[in-house]
Amino acid sequence: MAWMRKLLRVNLTTGNIVEEPLNMEWAQKYLGQRGLASKYLTEEIDPKVDPLSPDNKLIFCTGPLTGTSASTGGRYSVITKGALTGAIACSNSGGYFGPELKFAGYDMIIFEGKAEKPVYLTVIDDKVTLQDAGDLWGKSVWDTEAAIKSKHQDSMMHIASIGIAGENQVLYSCIVNDLHRAAGRSGVGAVMGSKNLKAVAVRGTGGVKVDDFMEFMKTTEAGKKVLADNAVTGEGLPTYGTQVLMNVINEAGALPTRNSRDVQFEGAHDISAEAMAEPSGKDGKPNLLANQGCFACTIACGRISKINEEHFTVVNKPEYWHASGGLEYEAAWALGAATGINDLDALTYANFICNEQGLDPISFGATLGAAMELWDLGILNSEITGGLELKFGSAEALTAAVEATGKAEGFGAELGMGSARLTAKYGKPELSQTVKGQEFPAYDPRGIQGMGLTYATSNRGACHLRSYTVSSEILGIPEKTDPLVTEGKAGLVKAFQDATAAVDSAGLCVFTTFAWTLEDIAPQVNAACEGEWTVDTMLEAGERIWNLERQFNNQAGFTAADDKLPERLMKDAAKTGPAEGLVSGLDVMLPEYYELRGWTADGVPTNETMARLRL
Amino acid sequence: MQRALVIDPGKCTGCKQCELACSYVKEGAFNPSKSRIRVFDFHQNARFVPYTCTQCDEAWCQQACPTNAITTDAFGVKNVNDNLCVGCKVCTIACPFGTVNYNVATGKVIKCDLCGGDPACASACPTDAIAYTDVEQAGFDKMQAWAQKTDAGALQA
Amino acid sequence: MKSCKCGLNGVKLSMVDPHHVIIGAGPAGVTAAETLRKHDANARITIIGEEPEAPYSRMAIPYLLEGDIQEAGTHLRTDAEHFNSLDINVSRERVGTVMAGQKRLKLENGNDVEFDKLLIATGSSPIKPPIDGMDLPGVHNCWTLADARKINDLAVSGSNVVLLGAGFIGSIILEALASKGVNLTVVEMGDRMVPRMLDETAGNMLKSWCEERGIRILTSTKVTEVVEATGGLHVVTDGGERLPAKLFVVAAGVKPNYGFLASSGIEVGSGVHVDNHMQTNVPGIYAAGDVAEARDLSTGGYDVLAIQPVAVEHGYTAAMNMAGHPTEHRGSLNMNVLDTVGLISSSFGSWMGVDGGTRGTLADQSGYRYIRLEFDDDRLVGGQAVGLTENIGIMRGLIQTGLPLGSWKDKLIAAPERLAEAYIATAHGISHA
Amino acid sequence: MKVKLKLYATLGKYLPPTAKRNEIDLTVDETTSVLDLLTSHNVPMETCHLILVNGVFSPPANAANATLKNGDIVAVWPPVAGG
Structure with missing residues (x-):
């Protein structure tokens, strides 16, 4: 139960589509979504494969709780070898697409090969068809969704697609569903683009069942009550969204600013949740119009925003005067603090374009920040950039750059390579704020030490969503630790990593963990799924998944040498705030972490570890 | 006492918990496409609108039913009797609110019946956008006004 | 209420309560009778219907043919005592003529019935196309329960059946016949299916849908004659084809039943013409349902809309006016829904x-x-x-x-x-x- | 002595009307504690989930003992989270 027990295998080269039973033995070991699809991927592709070649595979996978009424039970993940990183990629998204795939009867779709011409897949219950996407190619995500719904005359279809960024194989392009929810990181959109796959449109009329309905209702109701009663998930996130962190992290001196030259941004308040709620523009409405919940989510942290119609970005573009997905914290940081830009409307516009054209705003903003530093150093100039004046703080530069990057036009094509390749091209690789080629997000490891280890060891390249130690180090959830010290962080990171891998594999949103522990989650999974799902078995599954991903990366050629942070974080001390004078203590934390993981000093899981995890 | 679903779209976040609850109670599986309540997403206007049968007095569906399969109970609820419904779908075109729908799987029509007095959608709504309250309470007037916007047909002088 | 008709000292005398007579026991007539009862507890209400059945719904006949329901499932009201309990007299008679001026009508059995208010809700009947052989055994309409019983006997799985007409009614019967597993051919004069309900794109979509399911659909084709042949009939088309048929079902459209009003003085157009209160040119005489030429919401003109929901609206509105509650009919909307296999x-x-x-x-x-x-x-x-x-x-x-x-x-x-x-x-x- | 008070999210409403960008400069007595500062602005302590003094976490339970010094910046939030 809970699983649909079926997957679709779509060979884009031959056009062959087959239905297969889901490997339930693996489901018992890897649960679903991130874990289960990673198992399939690692079994089916050569880890050394070129991510953009037809030999790479692209997997859309749901979790067992996806499509159920468990709060936030609406997630799906895209698993592939990442275009940006060359590491295993797993990008998780909400919205309504994942549940719809299950309503159509499938847990997972595996795409193989490469279509000769642009295609899209429709899954309408058991009618699965590859369709010609000739007239969709070149269309934005928003137009693609509208066109597909119109063509099939079904406004209740849910669609995951790439924008022009993915078509152009921008290395950090994402897959966007439901207009503004995205499988955002690691370049999963570029992989989709490389396969000439424009979109996946699903519509299902079947149902998802659970193993023990009465128990499921009991445990999920209890879970919802915990979320509602918790001050963070019940009030904080729905009211302020993640963006409330802007002032928190700035105050704590951990807001990477201007390509991490600084750890505090003087314009933070202008781009914060507080600013989003202030009346602006001629209609007197604030930037933030409403909050939105993804499927089954009782938290509803999503932002629905609008841009002031008189703002220079949209003054002549009424097509952008409507409401759409607003700034989340990471996007606001990347588009704003990382570039030194404090213009909220410009950031909102750039965010709209990222959604519309399918760009990861974190990697885009951080790459732009790196380019701005190259400009500042005189390495880039308007001759190279084709007239783009990449000055820190320039909203005009942000606007022009985001438009050019999706289209891969002019210097936009270089920005689309990501900061590692861009800075390397101009001889300054040390300026790239990345790990394993992926830009890190909105927490400076000098001010929040646990995040340094998090970034360095993340299996998909720098990322906050693999172990969100900010929760403990800054917000005190579940308990307060000191962000400025390294002691205990290896254990904290490992615990967060394993638990998050389990949550990501269940079909739930990691934001529930501001209120839920595995004590709340395991009973819900157990009631829905066959098998024994306890805190222990879930943690074990999480650890197994983590090691599986690690093993893939090791086989792909990554080594302990890749578990490192940019030079700036290790050498240049923070200039202001509580962390003033501090650098990252990764050197101290990493060996301890390897040991806790049961890995060799070279970061390789020992035979004992592999055996213990039944890998 | 008459009770009714009072819907406040301003509170709706689009989470679809109502659809999930409705579908499980009525269909035995989580299956929003067969939910009797549906949340419309007006994305560009930052609005979500839960939408279902208002159990209107006119009962267009009931009047149009050729086999007397739709009846009104003591609480004003219009119920479909599956044993009598032949699946002719006349009620689906007769209901000017579009809240009676055909279920291909069963060959019958489905509509909201307020779960016999304990509507699952209202219980499941995390934001009180859907409440089941006494009709005297504020809010029902609004719903009636909304229903009347669609009032048509015979006009009593 | 009705104070004018109350007897001495306020004692109500049933003799002076008005007598509402309704001709026709279909949805319009039944709705009208119930509405009258709701608004006038004491009135005498009589429904005169010619068919020897409990009031039933033609809409349900296809589902009867498909075996989804029993005959009782076609009944407009499920409770056998429904009409008795409302003190509505349902009589099985056929009306011969209406003497409008005398507020009297004559039954074919020779009896007279007096009325205060009259509702003509006589519905419609199938058109019999002018084709030779229409009286042969094996040729049937699909209109009444009696028809349905005959069709049920003949439409056995694997047998050849030809259906004339792919209009709305034809298409509904098509579904029922197809479900019985007969070898079905449909002959339609128009260039597409349901030409009076759907445009060319939609009508042809239905056609190819049916064809994909093994039903032969001949559009722009007429039947010229039906002849006896070994084992049944041959249906001859204007293309010269002879279609073997054990059963030939005719669904060539319907016409309102107003023939009996010929010399009544009641004005008739495409149906019995009524005003916005469903009243004919003769005060006190109303019409409703398939037989009425009433206001069409879309055109603003007056037309016959022979569909179930309209019949109910008509019946309700006419009854309100008959009961003394002036109620305007804004006009009905033509609408149809069809399930074609x-x-x-x-x-x-x-x-x-x-x-x-x-x-x-x-x-x-x-x-x-x-x-x-x-x-x-x-x-x-x-x-x-x-x-x-x-x-x-x-x-x-x-x-x-x-x-x-x-x-x-x-x-x-x-x-x-x-x-x-x-x-x-x-x-x-x-x-x- | 001078201190800066910053109240964020829904606590912003407790700031004097002259406050801009959720902050205000104040002159307070030498012995003022975090608790004194917040209660003098009618901020209910039970809503203060995250208190940073100069960016460093100051446990709300310890607010009475957390005495301020000249130039301190006190920033306070109700329950918040992010990601």
């Missing part, structure tokens, strides 16, 4: 469009989905759909209320599938962008 189609109002109007269409031939919307200014005046069932009644709502769609009109022309959104947005005042 699983493909569901519907049409509403001026689906063919109006002069000076605009149109939004969307067709997915291979997916068997189609929507066509017709606007006059920014109001929906008609529509049709194939393959769409979700929230479909909203078409009626929008047409009937004439809700100005504002900026949603252009959005619907670009994306007609967003109809439900347009309705809810407009009704909720969500109109930006």
